[in-house]
Amino acid sequence: MAANDTLEGCFELMGGDFSNAGAASSELKSILTKLGISADIVRRAAVTAFEAEMNVIIHAVAGTMHYMIIDNTLTITLNDMGPGIESIELAMQEGYSTAPDWVREMGWGAGMGLPNIKKYADIFKIDTVVGEGTTLEIYFRLKGEKC
Amino acid sequence: MLTVSAIAERLGLNVVVKGDVSRTVSGCYVSDLLSDVMAHSKDDNLWITLQTHPNIVAVAVIKGIAAVILTNGRSPEAETVRKAEAEKVTIMISADGTFELAGRLYAMTKDLQP
Amino acid sequence: MQLSKIIDLVNGTIVVDGGVAAIDITSVCSADLLSNVLRHGKKGALLVTCLNQPHVIRSAELADIPAVLLALGAIPVKDMVALAEEKKIVLLTTSLPMYTTCGILYGAGLRSCVED
Ligand SMILES: Nc1ncnc2c1ncn2[C@@H]1O[C@H](COP(=O)(O)OP(=O)(O)OP(=O)(O)O)[C@@H](O)[C@H]1O
Numbered sequence: 001m002a003a004n005d006t007l008e009g010c011f012e013l014m015g016g017d018f019s020n021a022g023a024a025s026s027e028l029k030s031i032l033t034k035l036g037i038s039a040d041i042v043r044r045a046a047v048t049a050f051e052a053e054m055n056v057i058i059h060a061v062a063g064t065m066h067y068m069i070i071d072n073t074l075t076i077t078l079n080d081m082g083p084g085i086e087s088i089e090l091a092m093q094e095g096y097s098t099a100p101d102w103v104r105e106m107g108w109g110a111g112m113g114l115p116n117i118k119k120y121a122d123i124f125k126i127d128t129v130v131g132e133g134t135t136l137e138i139y140f141r142l143k144g145e146k147c
Numbered sequence: 148m149l150t151v152s153a154i155a156e157r158l159g160l161n162v163v164v165k166g167d168v169s170r171t172v173s174g175c176y177v178s179d180l181l182s183d184v185m186a187h188s189k190d191d192n193l194w195i196t197l198q199t200h201p202n203i204v205a206v207a208v209i210k211g212i213a214a215v216i217l218t219n220g221r222s223p224e225a226e227t228v229r230k231a232e233a234e235k236v237t238i239m240i241s242a243d244g245t246f247e248l249a250g251r252l253y254a255m256t257k258d259l260q261p
Numbered sequence: 262m263q264l265s266k267i268i269d270l271v272n273g274t275i276v277v278d279g280g281v282a283a284i285d286i287t288s289v290c291s292a293d294l295l296s297n298v299l300r301h302g303k304k305g306a307l308l309v310t311c312l313n314q315p316h317v318i319r320s321a322e323l324a325d326i327p328a329v330l331l332a333l334g335a336i337p338v339k340d341m342v343a344l345a346e347e348k349k350i351v352l353l354t355t356s357l358p359m360y361t362t363c364g365i366l367y368g369a370g371l372r373s374c375v376e377d
């Protein structure tokens with residue numbers, strides 16, 4: 001891929017839609033794989049996208065996942081309408097989860113999603129307004145090492 | 148016959164809430180789903196789980212769990228500790244993952260029971 | 262360890278054969294919380310769980326986990342089977358509980374996914 005090639009796309013996400021959970025991240029993974037991006041970066045991007053996608057499905061009402069590749073950087077942006085996050089500091093703590101019991105019975109609510117995104121992303125930004133929604137920006141450098 | 152305290156020592160577990168550690172353990176149940184534990188665990192089982200939520204204490208009491216072991220070094224929530232102390236439910240932490248810890252315990256009890 | 266050997270060890274049943282014969286399992290991750298799987302499950306691992314829902318297959322697919330073993334005789338829902346077929350993820354079941362499954366596989370030399 002030439003350095004100035006831009007590639008982008010967007011997926012719609014619905015809160016509560018467990019039957020399609022992960023479909024957007026799965027499609028993103030296959031797009032990234034076809035572009036010839038290294039398997040390690042594809043795996044990290046897929047896992048972080050999936051955690052973020054699940055958070056919209058579990059905690060928010062509706063949202064979008066947007067990806068863009070430009071200048072050898074992959075940016076995944078998740079935008080949702082939802083309750084927002086009252087304390088980012090708490091939410092980033094491993095084990096902190098407000099997921100209700102039925103979500104825990106579905107295999108989510110370990111309170112590890114945001115910490116996982118932080119661990120696997122090169123850069124991770126979170127912006128939230130209580131009562132309105134949350135935006136996550138996740139960056140991956142496509143050449144060179146994770147810093 | 149293994150007691151909770153003997154197992155804690157042999158597996159190098161960190162006891163965060165000490166209930167009756169002299170209890171004899173009948174076996175072990177591994178699950179992170181509370182409904183599954185409610186349905187299938189037996190009296191005096193150890194329960195290996197990743198769940199740190201306060202509800203684990205209620206499940207442990209109802210099901211007569213001898214002790215709860217949290218894996219991957221996960222710490223119980225503050226409310227979980229408070230409830231466990233009130234109910235005298237033993238909670239221990241292992242740095243091992245669930246697979247490793249279950250494997251080590253299984254190997255240990257097989258050695259002991261002819 | 263060859264996946265076929267693992268199937269023998271736990272007396273497993275193949276529900277979806279995503280190329281069982283060719284798969285070599287390098288580690289095991291046992292959990293019912295999927296974010297834990299996404300954190301600790303390594304490429305090439307076997308996932309042992311009781312969750313019978315399609316998003317388990319999604320987790321496996323996205324984390325490069327080639328095979329899922331459902332313990333305690335859990336019956337996969339239809340959508341889970343369909344997704345495993347589509348994504349070529351091996352789906353197995355055993356009637357053994359998680360504890361015994363872990364015990365047997367650990368005893369046979371398999372190890373956890375260690376954190377990097
Ligand atoms: N998009 C979101 N909108 C509103 N709240 C959110 C959102 N994402 C996360 N949160 C809040 O932050 C908490 C921690 O999120 P995190 O992803 O780490 O854990 P979880 O989703 O509860 O469980 P897990 O990801 O392990 O299944 C959530 O329980 C929720 O309270």
Ligand SMILES: [Mg+2]
Binds near residue numbers: 109
């Ligand atoms: Mg989450």
